[in-house]
Amino acid sequence: MKLKKVLAVTLAAAMTLSLAACGGAEETAPAAPAVEETPADSTETDTTEPAAEEEAPAADEAAAGVPSYSQVNVGEDYTNLTATIKWLHHKTDRAEDGTIDQMIADFNAVYPNITVEAEAITDYAEDALLRLSTGDWGDIMFIPAVDKSELQNYFMPIDTLENLSNEINFANIWEFGGQSYGVPYMANAQGVLYNKAVFEKAGITTLPKTPDEFIAALQAIKDNTDAIPLYTNYAAGWTMGAWDAYIGVVSNGDATYMNQKFVHTAEPFKDPGDGTGIYNLYKILFDAVEKGLIEDDYTTTDWEGCKGMINRGEIGTMVLGSWAYAQMVEAGDHGEDIGYMPFPMSVGGTQYALAGGDYSYGINVNSSDENKTAAMVFIKWMTEESGWCFNEGGYTVQKGGQNPDMYAAFDGATIMSDEPALAGEETFLNDMNAESELSFNAGGNTKVQSIVEAAATGSQSYDDIMQNWTMVWNAAQEELGIEVNN
């Protein structure tokens, strides 16, 4: 009996010992990757500050330290640099069809000693964040949804916003405190995919420019053809979130709206009464569903299947970014039928189109100097020489680069990109998105899906939905203490 007691106590002691050991490791380990503690913060700023200082004097002698984006001359500098860099990306399709390997091979023709290891990640948005939080993920990644104030803890500045703006469009996507941390690999102009043959058959001769014209066009498709007027892609979810892309420039022609005014607006979801604004944007979807201008059973839509369907002329329109264009063209034999038009909404008689960067390359702040340099060279080469953006049907990232033909219909429209948030307010939109759980342009698919559900089942009127949104929006503004302007 006594032996048993001793045994129990020894075991308990051993357990507590091992527990203490674990606890100890736990306390010291997170200091490196996690960033909530102030000491970690101060070291991070230490590492970024010298880099910032370098830029001024190092403009003429780029040899010292890591060059900034504008200092690299692609094809001339650093051709002898030897390094092995790892690149995390989300383009699994391009990894499979060999595009990525081909581009890396082309890169190595100029930079033979820089080895690029590319890793494609399937569930990128989530996995990349997890990888990022471990700290040890490689040298280049497409920057996932990080708060802008956190950028400096994970990524090195690519260049100052001022310098980078001279080199590329959309330099401000990942701007924080005057520094840019990311270069988009391609850019998208937001419009609507349509099938030209279906439009012709339905007797639509001019592309719709207002919500009313668009609904009329959908009705014409329904009446005159067998095609589905508007395919919602409800089931895939994220395809519904694509509607959020039009709430800024497209719906009001104001480039400062999305990142600056939106969070301060008291009633952003109010009907302005002239067929514009966020209210009338989602109303197109609601009306289309209510009038039966969408697919029969929206809960079983098939994302992979829809590509072939629009290609064959079984679908009239789909509301998706320009990145989808190339996929629809490739999905069948009638690629020439696929067209891309500006979103059917006119502000003061003008159609606006939003162009914005896609995922952006970011460089690990903890990489060695050689790797950072190699990464910088790689990024600039990819942007200027690889032709990736053009081949994907993207709006040009390089300043003055060539645009694909698909943007022909955008000639009459004004193309703008969103202005960045004001200094000190960079996190506001993210905070509001999270707090209100509407998550505009941040995976807020559920709210758009619920519009479809409400329209189909009649469970809620459109005005009720908008009122609901206003309510949670205002509650979030109050919770976060964000100033509200009327």
Place this chain on the structure above:
Amino acid sequence: MASEMMTGKTQKRSLGEWAASRDGQKVFVMIAFMIIPLLLLFVFTYLPFAEMFGFSFYNMKYIGARKFVGLKNYVKVFQRDDCFGALKLSLYYMAGSVVQLALSLYLATILSFKVKGGNLFKGFMFFPFLINGIAIGFIFKFFYTRGFVFDTVLQWCGFELENLPYWLKDQSINNISLVGTSVWRYFGQNMVLFIGAIMSVDAELYEAAMLDGANRFQQFRYIILPGIKTIITLNVILSITGSLSAFEPPYVITSGANGTGTYFVIMHEIAHTQQKVGLASAMAIVLLMIIFAATILQKLFFKYVFKGADDEDLNASVKRDKKLAKYAARKAGR
């Protein structure tokens, strides 16, 4: 501390002697064997759980600063409509698990007697359990698509397509459709567990009961059911807790949209899309408490249900013991 206790116990022996002795070696071996599994359990189960419990008191994202907010997250869980509203959907899954258990118990009873091709049926019915849950989701996504498999089969049976509902679109039945997939997946596994338990019932009991004139149902009611009550209790508890945490069917088939978002799906949405990690952690803790409560209630319920049977057994054995004792006494006295 441990050594103090030990010296207290072994005043006659020194610590070194004790360690070298057989007793000491026994203790060392035991610890050596147990330390690895216990360590793994601790590191991969209890430590993450403790972390999550800690998270539930913070307003935090995965990365970035954390703000301690005390019990605010828990208050929010109870204030929000979607959290507890989602638990209502669990009722569908609970109802489904009742159907599932009844079906599997019925089939298990039939298959535990001699049936032609019994093993084949067992195999077929167990098979769905072997398929990955995500794959099942995709199978049923197409199965329920308008005009696809299910509708086609029903049309063969004479139904008109116009009269058939939209299995996933119609909000009054889409949860039932989803529960159907989960019943389809798990009833075979329950059945196999039941068959295993039924096999352990002594076959002589059936013979005896048959001689006494008991029919099949009576055999089931008075022999099989009491014989496998432990496994039934276990299966019921597992199914009910499983219903509370249903995730795969709604997540894969409808991605939680259209009124099919269960508690877990909502939690996933809050944790990963909205990145309210603290709130999601609090939801997880609340769900754990609910599951604890449900399990304890069920335990009590079954204790009550099977109380009669237990008492009977106890009395019977006491009587038998008494008789045996009397018999032995008589024998000894002789």
